[in-house]
Amino acid sequence: ILVCDQSTNSFIAAWDKKTGKKLWQTTRVEAKSGHSTPILWTPRGGKQQVIVPGSFLLSAYDPDNGERIWWVGGLSFEMKSTPVVKGDIVYINGFGSPENNPGSKIPVMTTDEAFSKFDANKDGKLSSDESPTPHAKSYLSFMDLDGDKMYSRADWDYYKAAMESDNGMLAIQMGGKGDMTSKSVKWKYHRGIPQLPSPLIFENVLYMVNDGGGIVTMLNPDTGELLKQGRLPGGSNTFYASPVAGDGKVYVASEKGQVFVLPPGPNLEPLMVNDLADGIYATPALMDGRIYLRTLNTLYCFGKA
Ligand SMILES: [Ca+2]
Ligand SMILES: [Ca+2]
Known part of the structure; x- marks a missing residue:
């Protein structure tokens, strides 16, 4: 099973390890650039699941068919570390940018407002010179998912969501069905969050x-x-x-x-x-x-x- 989180068309897919034949592929719509290695988890009396940290969401997949079983929101926009597990709780840290630290958020206008007010030449894109703010201009290269050096509406949606996300360590109760965000987040911690190093639980x-x-x-x-x-x-x-x-x-x-x-x-x-x-x-x-x-x-x- 490979998770391929990238600027566009992110997916998770499985291949038969003997024949190399692709068994299934599931699109990961919300996931953009990501680097986390997934883990396996077996619920008591249940079937093994693949636990995948990605942009904004932690998702659990059925390894037999690629069906997404449950998910929890609140993750950073770009995940890099590998989660650790204690019992049925998964711990995952994500750090996107300094602006995602407590008290450092910058406001980003809605996509409709940005494109109605700042798309001067009405081509449906915001060029670097049309960027509504210096921050938007400086972040264009990170948010330009389709690589045309301009903000598309989808790029701006991602920029806004990225800037609204939080750097944090989340403790998440694994299991359930569907969107478990309101039920399964045990606690969050937002200060001194690592970008690359994965956490450790010891004693x-x-x-x-x-x-x-x-x-x-x-x-x-x-x-x-x-x-x-x-x-x-x-x-x-x-x-x-x-x-x-x-x-x-x-x-x-x-x-x-x-x-x-x-x-x-x-x-x-x-x-x-x-x-x-x-x-x-x-x-x-x-x-x-x-x-x-x-x-x-x-x-x-x-x-x-
Ligand atoms: Ca334009
Ligand atoms: Ca673009």
Whole structure:
């Protein structure tokens, strides 16, 4: 099963792994650019489902026929991280742009208003010069879904929806039928949200490490309560690797090559900081008591002999 979220004609499709024959394909109308890897979930006493984060919606599909079973709204316009699961709750973070942070929203006029007032040459498109605001002009390249360097009405619809979406971590009760938005969102959290790193749940703490600002956030996964938030020692840091846990500890690898080893529990005081002095963008892998770490130039394996 492949999810192909892109500017136009996004879809999810399945192929027979023995023959390569396409089994089904389902259009994902609301989904634009997206990068999240989907996960599998099996409800108690039920059939396995494919859980797909995408623009604005988290959707669950039937892997046998591609039918969308249930969905929940409130996601960012461009999703990048992979969800984690505890019990029947899925945790997913999305960050679209700084304007989606609390208190930073910018108003975007309706599509009808933009096109009736600003389409000076009446060609049904808004060119860069016809952009109603400097912000709209600066965002044209991100919102130009059909690639003609102008806003179509669909591009503007997306721009408006994107600017109205929120950066956030959502805890979502999986299961149900149809639009579950009003029933299934257990809690949301909106500050220090990572763009790329996926979350981690370890010893009942939900960890987020924030790429740009280097903020580490620890939440109670059951309630969304903030347990701890701050920066790790050693000055400014950025994070692209996702946090991982093993041997009773949490490992957080920064872009500049510091690997922080944290004790369990909401604690920002590392047990150890290992400086590999080289860029780290890849999430560490753990297997058989060893940790594999890839820097820009070296693949390390650490463990007892
Ligand atoms: Ca025009
Ligand atoms: Ca366009």
